[in-house]
Amino acid sequence: MKYSLAVLLLKMADQTDTPFDPEYAERFFTRAGQGTRNLVDFYLDVSHGQADLGDSEVFGWLDVPHTSDELAAYHQQVIDDETNRLNDENNALPDEQKLSPEKIAEKASETAHSRRRGKIKEWAREAAAAVKPEPVDLSRFVNFVAVFSAPLDYFGSTDGVVVNHNPPNEELNSVDLTGVAHEVGHGIRLHAFASRADVRRLWRLMGYHERL
Numbered sequence: 001m002k003y004s005l006a007v008l009l010l011k012m013a014d015q016t017d018t019p020f021d022p023e024y025a026e027r028f029f030t031r032a033g034q035g036t037r038n039l040v041d042f043y044l045d046v047s048h049g050q051a052d053l054g055d056s057e058v059f060g061w062l063d064v065p066h067t068s069d070e071l072a073a074y075h076q077q078v079i080d081d082e083t084n085r086l087n088d089e090n091n092a093l094p095d096e097q098k099l100s101p102e103k104i105a106e107k108a109s110e111t112a113h114s115r116r117r118g119k120i121k122e123w124a125r126e127a128a129a130a131v132k133p134e135p136v137d138l139s140r141f142v143n144f145v146a147v148f149s150a151p152l153d154y155f156g157s158t159d160g161v162v163v164n165h166n167p168p169n170e171e172l173n174s175v176d177l178t179g180v181a182h183e184v185g186h187g188i189r190l191h192a193f194a195s196r197a198d199v200r201r202l203w204r205l206m207g208y209h210e211r212l
Helices: 022-029 039-046 068-091 101-129 177-187 196-207
Strands: 005-012 057-064 143-148 155-157 160-164
Touching: 005 022, 005 101, 022 039, 022 057, 039 177, 057 101, 068 101, 101 143, 101 155, 101 160, 143 177, 155 177, 160 177
Parallel strands: 005 057, 005 143, 143 160
Antiparallel strands: 155 160
16 A cells, blocks of 8 residues: 655754755655665565555655744743643632642643644644645645754654654664654554564564664
């Protein structure tokens, strides 16, 4: 089955360098690099040929008109707003049901973390929609992979995968096969392709602690 991805190469407004050219991304993510142990090769192997990512397409580099500081400010604002909301709710509860300050801080942080990641995916979609002369039609793809040019975040979900170039260590949480394959695995529900014989191998990948 075809599981094509829209690979969006993205630069934040304060991340102006491009660490590699689009041709490198095409060799890494698409059929252009098949046979070189790229992402397409990996998923064909681990899924016994069921997951073909070869028709993925690379777009960019695309500009994201936001900064890392803007994202940090958004994150902090959500923490503050959630803390105030939870405190108001807490004050209305009987003493035996009240949350501790530590629990309120934990809940506010969890909400802010989730919304921060949602904001990153929102900005990636907006960058795709702003492409001229034709926007990137993300509906043509199973999912998208937002590849940021500098450290920002690293996660996978069924409505967007986010990875980044990591100059201090290009083999960890960067555009490396282990890290990207792990997060894309969340994005395409990799476990659906695993036979019993693959369970140990799959958990090594999704557990993230062993290299391929």
